[in-house]
Amino acid sequence: MTELLIHIGIMVFVYAILAASLDLLFGYTGIVSLTHAAFCAVGAYTAALLATKFGAPFLIGLVGGMAGGSLVSLLVSLPSLRLPSSYCLVTTFAFQVIVFSILNNWVAVTGGPMGLPGIPQPVILGWRVDQPWEFLILAGTCAALALWVCTHIVRSPVGRALKAIREDEGTAVAMGKNVFEFKVMVFVLGAALAGLAGVIYAHYVSFVDPTSFTVMESIFILSIVIIGGAGSLWGPVVGAVVLVSLPELLRFVGMPSSVAANVRQILYGGALVACMLWRPQGLMGEFSFRKNENP
């Protein structure tokens, strides 16, 4: 039971990082992106390749994973962020599909559907992280750092510019803000944090394969942000606690494992739709994504 709780705790921290970084894009800047699982995948695969093929230490993998996520996001953001919002969503969706195809079909590098096994336990300045509770501390520390970065950005003048872009892009341009530059900056930062989550995930499960980074995973991360509350610092954390813990409750219902995964996806999708219809600001959010309801 304790091991299960620790596992849930680690996954909550991983998803809290992903959701908080996506909230910078979605909640504070108003960019709907479906590429976050792909950025996480780039981080995870970069760290896995560095560790297994080159024997690189954890910290090098961490930096490499975050840099990899950032570089790929730069590639995504340059064509996407110039487009209107619904086209931007389509292009991010397209990138997610392309990254998944590469992971699944470029067998020589990514291992294809078989993935990359044997990712070693991290060693940080002589501290070997091999017990579950040690991973909990590592994931918690990284989540706290990610939230600290997000908090500082949101409360800085940059954060106010991002909110201005979210509320009315035309007005932000008229005020002399370089909207495209701000959007690219927040996109790259969000991807770097997603890469960080990917590195922790890869070292924790010691195996990565493409099925962990599908478009459904991106929808799940968005669901966490929306249900927790977009445009709020604690919303993604609350969302991660609720949505990561929820499937564990299904274990106690006695549902057959063959349908449990499908039921979980239905619950996530249903919660997202219900939230958009009846409580678009989520549990703790301040922004509702409706034209007439924001102050």
Place this chain on the structure above:
Amino acid sequence: MEVYVAHSHRDDTEEMMLLLVNYTLHSAAVLCMVALSLRLCYGFDRFYNFSLAGCFTLSSFVLQSALGTWGTSLFVGLSLSVAAAGGLGLGLEILVFGSLRNRGARPDVSMLVSIALSAIVVNIVAILWGDETRYFSSALSWKSTANWFALSSPLTLSMLGCWAGSLLLVGVWSEFSRSGTALRAMTSSLDLALPLGINISATARTVSVAAGIIAGIAGILAGADTSISPNMGFDAAMGGIVVAILARRLSVLRLAIAATFVGALYTAVGYFFRAEWANAGAFVLLLVVLGLRSCGKSARAGVLAE
């Protein structure tokens, strides 16, 4: 001996060419119908309604069950599956999209909801029918071997007929009927349509049923061509979105040309690389096109403005 080898080589090349032409036509027909249904809804909602992937999947599974498990005739099976697809389109419009429209949801957020809805339908289908790949019963085994008659096989003729028929019907309907005129007015300006006395919700419901039925027929044809699985609608909708964006507006000719182009791309990617790369290849093409449209004269002319 040399003559025989030459003949054999020519026969192989001919057979391969026929297969490629056949595959291109089949892909183009399905993609065009999905893109048509997506474009119909895009006109007034300004987002690509991904939940039509659910109509695509549901209709083929209903038909498979009707012909296989329930033992109905082909006509009854087709009627049931088309009704299921249209009903799903109408139900989602009434329960979700109409409500989102009335509450002023942003187009990208509505599209996100449509993706979530398609995921819900895919998972419900997987629970009800199972995850494994299925095939239609002998009533819809229309495939023939790759020879010159393949281009006139019942499946290819049905696909080409449905493709041309759906384009023609939508073209005539949007041009000459009252609801078609209302749809065009809503496409031009949703805000102005209301003072003009247009019943927005009724028109949206009509369009949703039509789009659901067209997507459903595309699903049946795709199922008859290859196989059916819960994720088939998701893949088809991705290709459909590429075609719809390349076509740029609800024009019969543009949709047909864009679908043929993407169908040929699918065939080329499958032939030279692997079929699994097809959607990725189509999306790379889409990104190039959108990248070009978003800069230079196209961007200044506001062709991507919502």
